[in-house]
Amino acid sequence: DQQVKQNSPSLSVQEGRISILNCDYTNSMFDYFLWYKKYPAEGPTFLISISSIKDKNEDGRFTVFLNKSAKHLSLHIVPSQPGDSAVYFCAASIQGGSEKLVFGKGTKLTVNP
Amino acid sequence: DTGVSQDPRHKITKRGQNVTFRCDPISEHNRLYWYRQTLGQGPEFLTYFQNEAQLEKSRLLSDRFSAERPKGSFSTLEIQRTEQGDSAMYLCASSLEVQAWGELFFGEGSRLTVL
Numbered sequence A: 001d002q003q004v005k006q007n008s009p010s011l012s013v014q015e016g017r018i019s020i021l022n023c024d025y026t027n028s029m030f031d032y033f034l035w036y037k038k039y040p041a042e043g044p045t046f047l048i049s050i051s052s053i054k055d056k057n058e059d060g061r062f063t064v065f066l067n068k069s070a071k072h073l074s075l076h077i078v079p080s081q082p083g084d085s086a087v088y089f090c091a092a093s094i095q096g097g098s099e100k101l102v103f104g105k106g107t108k109l110t111v112n113p
Numbered sequence B: 001d002t003g004v005s006q007d008p009r010h011k012i013t014k015r016g017q018n019v020t021f022r023c024d025p026i027s028e029h030n031r032l033y034w035y036r037q038t039l040g041q042g043p044e045f046l047t048y049f050q051n052e053a054q055l056e057k058s059r060l061l062s063d064r065f066s067a068e069r070p071k072g073s074f075s076t077l078e079i080q081r082t083e084q085g086d087s088a089m090y091l092c093a094s095s096l097e098v099q100a101w102g103e104l105f106f107g108e109g110s111r112l113t114v115l
Helices: none
Strands: A010-013 A019-025 A032-038 A045-051 A056-059 A063-066 A072-075 A086-093 A107-112 B003-009 B010-013 B019-024 B031-037 B046-050 B053-057 B065-068 B075-079 B089-095 B112-115
Touching: A019 A032, A019 A086, A019 B003, A032 A063, A032 B112, A045 A056, A045 A063, A045 A072, A045 B089, A056 B112, A072 A086, B003 B089, B010 B019, B010 B046, B019 B089, B031 B075, B053 B065
Parallel strands: A010 A107, B010 B112
Antiparallel strands: A019 A072, A032 A045, A032 A086, A056 A063, A063 A072, A086 A107, B003 B019, B019 B075, B031 B046, B031 B089, B046 B053, B065 B075, B089 B112
């Protein structure tokens, strides 16, 4: 069963506009959430994270929102740039337990010039 | 370059052969992870070391798989009697215990193709 779900395999936006990537999770024990970005032929790289005690975390053009009651998080990229084109993975974990991350299947973002 | 390095980057083998992958983590990182990624899926956790101790293994890690980190530095992942279903990208990641939690540094991966 997929505990972390990214239901949109792909997303296409225009340069300068907002990109919104969504993620849902089913395990209520998850209390730490991360987004990773992956370019072709490279390993995933950490982008931004959020703890369940917060509902928003911002880092430059990237903001992650967490809605615990809906078990939903989203990544906003404003403004989107062509260099943001990549696959974005949502991941979740349980602090204080195993160190493993549970990843979604990813969303391929294409930012058109 | 002081990132996580993996070797080989690509491996093609015949079914039934044994293969071994090596991972060199970032030097000061005491935690090392192996993940597997198949086409269209996200990375799936396989196993995790803290220093030389293997602290957790996924049920995905059948008895044909073995991982070691003998001196708490580099790690090897061996797959015995490979099957076509083992074809995947094997990703290694490392982290430092005291850093922000969950932020793993991944290598570029070792792609395995079993014919």
